[in-house]
Amino acid sequence: MELLSGGEMLVRSLHEEGVEYVYGYPGGSLLHVYDAFYQQSAVKHVLVRHEQAATHMADGYARASGKPGVVMVTSGPGATNTITGIATAFTDSIPMVVITGQVMSHLIGGDAFQETDMLGLCRPVVKHSFSIKHPSEIPEVVKKAFYIATSGRPGPVVIDIPKDMTVPNDRHEYVYPKKVKIRSYSPPQKGHTGQIRKAVEVLLAAKRPMIYSGGGVILGKSHERLRSLVRGLNYPITQTLMGLGAYPGTDKQSLGMLGMHGSYESNMAMHHADVILAIGVRFDDRVTNATDKFCPDATIIHIDIDPSSISKTVDIDIPIVGPVDSVLDEILDIIKEMKETPDADAIASWWVQIEEWRKRHAGHYDKNDNGILKPQEAIEGLWEATKGNAYICSDVGQHQMFAAQYYKFDEPNRWINSGGLGTMGFGFPAAMGVKMNYPDEMVVCVTGEGSIQMNIQEMSTCLQYGIPVKIFCLNNGYLGMVRQWQDMNYEGRHSSSYMESLPDWAKLAEAYGHVGLQVDTKDQLKGAMDDCFGKYKDRLVFVNVVVDPDEHVYPMQVPTGAMRDMWLSKTERT
Amino acid sequence: MRHIISILLENEPGALARVVGLFAQRSYNIETLTVAPTEDPTLSRMTITTSGTEREIEQITKQLNKLIEVVKLVDLTEGTHLERELMLIKVKASGAQRAEIKRTADIFRGQIVDVTASVYTIQLTGTTEKLEAFIEAIGPNCILETVRTGVSGIARGEKTLSL
Numbered sequence: 001m002e003l004l005s006g007g008e009m010l011v012r013s014l015h016e017e018g019v020e021y022v023y024g025y026p027g028g029s030l031l032h033v034y035d036a037f038y039q040q041s042a043v044k045h046v047l048v049r050h051e052q053a054a055t056h057m058a059d060g061y062a063r064a065s066g067k068p069g070v071v072m073v074t075s076g077p078g079a080t081n082t083i084t085g086i087a088t089a090f091t092d093s094i095p096m097v098v099i100t101g102q103v104m105s106h107l108i109g110g111d112a113f114q115e116t117d118m119l120g121l122c123r124p125v126v127k128h129s130f131s132i133k134h135p136s137e138i139p140e141v142v143k144k145a146f147y148i149a150t151s152g153r154p155g156p157v158v159i160d161i162p163k164d165m166t167v168p169n170d171r172h173e174y175v176y177p178k179k180v181k182i183r184s185y186s187p188p189q190k191g192h193t194g195q196i197r198k199a200v201e202v203l204l205a206a207k208r209p210m211i212y213s214g215g216g217v218i219l220g221k222s223h224e225r226l227r228s229l230v231r232g233l234n235y236p237i238t239q240t241l242m243g244l245g246a247y248p249g250t251d252k253q254s255l256g257m258l259g260m261h262g263s264y265e266s267n268m269a270m271h272h273a274d275v276i277l278a279i280g281v282r283f284d285d286r287v288t289n290a291t292d293k294f295c296p297d298a299t300i301i302h303i304d305i306d307p308s309s310i311s312k313t314v315d316i317d318i319p320i321v322g323p324v325d326s327v328l329d330e331i332l333d334i335i336k337e338m339k340e341t342p343d344a345d346a347i348a349s350w351w352v353q354i355e356e357w358r359k360r361h362a363g364h365y366d367k368n369d370n371g372i373l374k375p376q377e378a379i380e381g382l383w384e385a386t387k388g389n390a391y392i393c394s395d396v397g398q399h400q401m402f403a404a405q406y407y408k409f410d411e412p413n414r415w416i417n418s419g420g421l422g423t424m425g426f427g428f429p430a431a432m433g434v435k436m437n438y439p440d441e442m443v444v445c446v447t448g449e450g451s452i453q454m455n456i457q458e459m460s461t462c463l464q465y466g467i468p469v470k471i472f473c474l475n476n477g478y479l480g481m482v483r484q485w486q487d488m489n490y491e492g493r494h495s496s497s498y499m500e501s502l503p504d505w506a507k508l509a510e511a512y513g514h515v516g517l518q519v520d521t522k523d524q525l526k527g528a529m530d531d532c533f534g535k536y537k538d539r540l541v542f543v544n545v546v547v548d549p550d551e552h553v554y555p556m557q558v559p560t561g562a563m564r565d566m567w568l569s570k571t572e573r574t
Numbered sequence: 575m576r577h578i579i580s581i582l583l584e585n586e587p588g589a590l591a592r593v594v595g596l597f598a599q600r601s602y603n604i605e606t607l608t609v610a611p612t613e614d615p616t617l618s619r620m621t622i623t624t625s626g627t628e629r630e631i632e633q634i635t636k637q638l639n640k641l642i643e644v645v646k647l648v649d650l651t652e653g654t655h656l657e658r659e660l661m662l663i664k665v666k667a668s669g670a671q672r673a674e675i676k677r678t679a680d681i682f683r684g685q686i687v688d689v690t691a692s693v694y695t696i697q698l699t700g701t702t703e704k705l706e707a708f709i710e711a712i713g714p715n716c717i718l719e720t721v722r723t724g725v726s727g728i729a730r731g732e733k734t735l736s737l
């Protein structure tokens with residue numbers, strides 16, 4: 001029988017879960033745990049510079065690897081600093097386990113120093129949360145937390161641990177459970193075969209089909225199945241902001257992203273489709289535009305593991321609740337066994353129509369002849385320099401949309417962005433989390449001069465741990481996305497969307513011990529990229545790319561319109 | 575439409591807060607809520623009455639089901655069911671009023687559970703409508719105080735909500 005303190009149990013339990021890195025920040029309530037960390041080397045602790053960054057690092061790692069990220073912070077301000085990161089993970093269904101210290105049990109409720117009601121604070125943004133009542137519960141609670149975070153629709157789980165649960169001389173028997181069963185929790189294991197059959201019949205009978213796939217396909221590790229289905233049927237596919245890469249973005253059957261800043265052809269094809277197969281998506285308002293005008297002719301099939309996603313915003317004709325892998329397997333099997341094939345003529349003329357739409361906008365933007373880069377051009381340059389193979393971790397704003405539109409992702413888990421919550425400050429720490437775990441890959445944070453300053457302090461962490469991410473900052477001098485809305489809806493009154501007094505980025509990077517490069521004009525981009533991935537391959541490089549501040553993201557759906565109602569440029573509307 | 579949602583819930587600290595928080599955070603309304611442990615002390619039984627469109631109610635039940643501590647759940651209004659609420663109501667009862675109130679309480683099968691020279695405290699059980707009808711019958715001028723438990727519900731017949 002092995003006797004361990006609560007602190008030791010926690011660290012051992014994390015090890016049993018296969019955790020390599022824990023991202024965090026110490027403080028009074030966790031000192032016993034940090035001491036337990038110090039006395040072993042299996043689980044490594046990464047000291048960030050702000051707890052929010054720890055959550056995004058864990059989150060970035062989780063998005064790239066499909067495994068849960070782990071965060072550890074002290075009580076009070078440490079815990080409250082994680083809220084944005086927890087909410088970011090929650091909105092995008094990212095598996096994460098967040099361990100928060102808490103004041104001693106007997107002090108809880110008495111407004112003690114650094115006491116906050118963490119379970120109360122995080123309740124609306126977690127999948128579940130636990131509070132430790134006795135040290136001996138720790139292994140089982142950790143096991144449950146990982147199980148809940150990673151199964152069904154994934155999400156963050158918080159474990160709040162009062163300091164007296166971890167004292168070194170209070171030792172208890174340690175056994176790590178092999179399995180846990182939670183009687184009140186049983187995520188779906190399989191879709192309803194009758195529904196799946198019905199869906200296949202409708203899908204094969206379609207004349208103007210669309211496949212609309214999302215983050216659920218990536219979370220459910222089902223991109224291969226998706227590809228077989230789409231290729232087998234020769235149907236067009238559009239992907240959500242969260243789903244990019246599940247199907248190759250450079251493939252002919254891919255129409256690109258859909259929704260508010262989706263491609264013209266995706267939004268048109270959605271609007272005119274007669275059958276939509278929606279896989280691992282949630283009919284978000286940034287996708288559907290006005291729901292009462294959404295895809296008027298379509299019979300909608302929706303596959304999702306979360307029953308509450310079904311008919312939440314748009315009525316679904318054929319719902320299938322189940323894990324995407326097993327449902328897609330069943331669909332593929334049924335198609336094989338049924339002798340029917342899609343209506344080849346109808347599909348051919350549907351493709352003719354789509355090709356026409358494709359020609360109309362085709363991601364067009366006007367280039368400048370004064371040497372100033374358009375942000376789209378900068379992203380295209382990045383794509384070329386990385387051959388489309390980098391992990392792109394984005395911040396939030398115009399640069400994010402340009403990256404989603406112009407960096408064609410051919411593989412899943414490579415496009416990492418805060419799609420649901422839209423958290424500025426996410427990109428850089430997320431990139432750090434990816435790079436630490438994939439040191440041989442190119443990892444780029446695409447950001448804006450606004451967003452990067454929300455977690456810029458992490459340059460220090462990068463130096464300490466040697467994390468050579470590339471920061472590709474599309475500097476338009478504005479909170480560009482805010483400015484775009486002000487241009488379009490507020491007669492160009494730029495209320496607080498201009499960034500004055502920006503730092504000298506190169507000097508800033510150098511001050512932190514890194515490399516800074518400046519791109520003022522088009523002709524400097526290629527050289528900077530070569531240096532960034534060549535000469536400075538093993539260094540953190542901050543590339544400040546000056547881009548045209550006037551540019552808007554297009555297409556842009558017209559508010560309260562249908563999918564097909566879009567601005568295609570400052571002057572052209574559908 | 576009004577719905578009665580019956581929930582079997584882990585009897586754990588924080589579980590109730592999660593249910594109530596869900597309603598607040600998603601701006602669903604709670605008309606009444608009752609909760610107490612069952613014969614199995616590890617489980618609580620909760621009854622919530624709420625109202626909304628079909629889509630709202632569907633979302634409410636699905637979102638409740640997603641809470642880890644919710645073991646099982648049923649919308650009792652989908653089938654035949656019994657519902658009861660208990661009310662304690664304190665009314666002015668003096669002079670000629672006294673007999674009249676006693677008669678009204680009898681009609682509603684209420685019991686007078688406490689008496690002073692000028693006040694009756696009446697206990698009444700029944701459906702929400704019955705309690706409301708009683709309040710109406712007594713009239714607002716007499717009523718000094720009312721306390722209601724909120725609805726408890728159970729399905730009719732052999733159907734049960736259990737593990």
Ligand SMILES: Cc1ncc(C[n+]2csc(CCOP(=O)(O)OP(=O)(O)O)c2C)c(N)n1
Pocket residue numbers: 395396397398399400422423424425447448449450451452474476478479480481482
């Ligand atoms: C934490 C946070 N605060 C505010 C916003 C609102 N917001 C969305 S985009 C944006 C501008 C971002 O500016 P920048 O990072 O420079 O990117 P750009 O749009 O210029 O490419 C703002 C303020 C947000 N998404 N997140």
Ligand SMILES: [Mg+2]
Pocket residue numbers: 397448449450474475476477478479480
């Ligand atoms: Mg900007």
